Amino acid sequence: DMMCLDAKSVTERACRSCGGSGIETFLEFGKTPLADRLLTSSDIGEPEPIFPLRVAFCKDCSLVQITETVNPIVLFADSYPYYSSFSPALLKHSRANALDLINRRGLGPESLVIELASNDGYLLKNYVEAGMRVLGIDPADGPAAAAERAGVPTRCAFFTRDLAETLRAQGMRADIIHANNVLAHVADTNGFVAGIARLLKDDGVAVIEAPYVEPLIEHCEFDTIYHEHLCYFSVTALDKLFRRHGLYLNEVKHLSIHGGSLRLYVESRENVGATVKEQLAHEASRGIDAIGYFRDFSTKVDALKRDLSTLLRRLKSQGATIAAYGAAAKGATLINTVGIGCDLVDFVVDRNVHKHNKYMPGQRLPIRSTEALLEVQPDYVLLLAWNFVDEILDQQAEYRARGGKFILPVPTPRII
Ligand code: JHZ
Numbered sequence: 001d002m003m004c005l006d007a008k009s010v011t012e013r014a015c016r017s018c019g020g021s022g023i024e025t026f027l028e029f030g031k032t033p034l035a036d037r038l039l040t041s042s043d044i045g046e047p048e049p050i051f052p053l054r055v056a057f058c059k060d061c062s063l064v065q066i067t068e069t070v071n072p073i074v075l076f077a078d079s080y081p082y083y084s085s086f087s088p089a090l091l092k093h094s095r096a097n098a099l100d101l102i103n104r105r106g107l108g109p110e111s112l113v114i115e116l117a118s119n120d121g122y123l124l125k126n127y128v129e130a131g132m133r134v135l136g137i138d139p140a141d142g143p144a145a146a147a148e149r150a151g152v153p154t155r156c157a158f159f160t161r162d163l164a165e166t167l168r169a170q171g172m173r174a175d176i177i178h179a180n181n182v183l184a185h186v187a188d189t190n191g192f193v194a195g196i197a198r199l200l201k202d203d204g205v206a207v208i209e210a211p212y213v214e215p216l217i218e219h220c221e222f223d224t225i226y227h228e229h230l231c232y233f234s235v236t237a238l239d240k241l242f243r244r245h246g247l248y249l250n251e252v253k254h255l256s257i258h259g260g261s262l263r264l265y266v267e268s269r270e271n272v273g274a275t276v277k278e279q280l281a282h283e284a285s286r287g288i289d290a291i292g293y294f295r296d297f298s299t300k301v302d303a304l305k306r307d308l309s310t311l312l313r314r315l316k317s318q319g320a321t322i323a324a325y326g327a328a329a330k331g332a333t334l335i336n337t338v339g340i341g342c343d344l345v346d347f348v349v350d351r352n353v354h355k356h357n358k359y360m361p362g363q364r365l366p367i368r369s370t371e372a373l374l375e376v377q378p379d380y381v382l383l384l385a386w387n388f389v390d391e392i393l394d395q396q397a398e399y400r401a402r403g404g405k406f407i408l409p410v411p412t413p414r415i416i
Helices: 072-077 088-104 124-129 141-149 161-169 189-199 213-218 235-243 274-286 297-317 329-338 372-376 386-395 397-401
Strands: 009-011 023-033 050-058 064-066 068-070 112-116 133-137 174-180 200-211 248-255 261-267 322-325 380-383 405-408
Touching (some): 068 072, 088 124, 088 200, 088 386, 112 124, 174 189, 189 235, 248 274, 297 322, 372 397, 386 397
Parallel strands (some): 112 133, 112 174, 174 200, 380 405
Antiparallel strands (some): 200 261, 248 261
C-alpha cells in the first residue's frame, strides 16, 4: 500500500517487504497510543490519538511486521524525545563499532561515513574525531540540532531513495553507511534499502543494527512492539530483502544491546560468510521461518501481563510505594498493555532532560529526574528500561543500599 501522507495511519494488506498477500496476524494489542508521544501538561485534557497495534507474519518472506503504518511525520519529525547520548553503555558500544571499522576497513581522511538516523551524533562524532568526512541524516529536528552542536554535519530529513539519488548526483558515495535502529522504523522498507544500494561505494559496506526477532520471542520482550517498529527482523527475512536490491548480507554479529540485536554487514558484492550461513540454518532448524514458531507467543504475552499486574497489585495492597525507571518507548507499551496507571506507579524517572515534566502516553504517569528516587525512596522501582539493567543498577547503588528494590518485567516479572 502507498502511504498517504495526509492520513494519520494506513492499514497494510500486503507484506512490507515482498508485497505478498499471505500475512497472518499472531498478536493483537487493540489500539494503543504512540510510544514516544509524551504529553505536556497542556495535552492532559485532550484526547490522545490511538492506533491499532497488531503483529503479523509473512508466509512468503518470513518477515514479522505490524500491520498499521502511522504517518512518519507524526512519529518522528515533531518533538521526538529520544536522544541516544543519554546512555553511556550505548556510547561505548557505538565508539567500539566505529574504531573497529576504521581499523578493519583502513579508513582515512578521504573516507566518507554516512549515518541514516544519526540522532544526536552519538556515533558519527567518533569519525569526526578521527578526521573522516561524515554526513548525518535524521528527520528529528531536536536531535539533529544537537548533532550539529556536537560538530556532526547533519541533514534534517528522512532518508529515501530520492535523497540517495540527490546525494549521489552531488558526487557523494559512502565507504560506510551506518543505519542503527532505523530499518525497522521506515515505512518504505524497499525504498530505504534501494537508497542504501545507490549511496554505497562499490567496495563500501552498510553496517546496520536492528533488534533480532528471536530474543523478542524467546524472552517475551513484547514491550519492544510499538508503532515506530514496523518490522521485527530475522536473518531469513533480511537476506531476502537485501537481495531484492542487489545487496548481500555477508556477515552478521549478535549484540546484547536492546534485548538482543543483530549487526549486519551488507555489501554489493556477494561474499556470504559462515556467520550468515549458520544463522540461516539455525533459523530454519528453529522454525523461525514459519508461522508455527509465533503461534503461542500471544499466550505467553498474556501470562506475563497477568503476572506483572498481579505482582504490582499485591505489593500495592501491602502498602508499598512504587515508581518506574526509564520513560522509554517500550515502557509506554508495557504500561498501556498491562494497564499500569497512577493507582500503581507514582512517577517515572529518566535521565533525559527532554522528557522531564512530561507524562507517559496513555497512562499519563509523570516523568521526573532520577534524583527523585533518592528524594522519595519508593519501596520498588519497575524497570521499564530493562535493556540497560546492569548500567542502571550500578548507577542506583545508593537507592538499593537504602533498601530500595527493582522489579524486572521481562522475561518473567521478578524482584531484584
Ligand atoms: P531505550 C528507543 O526506544 C527509541 P526506547 C527507538 N524507537 C528505538 O528503536 C530504540 O530506542 C532503539 C533512559 N535512561 O534507549 C533513557 C536513563 O534514564 O531503551 C531513555 O529514555 N538512565 C528509536 O525509548 C530510556 O531510559 C540510564 O542510565 O525503548 C531508555 O530507552 C539509561 C541507560 C537510560 O529505548
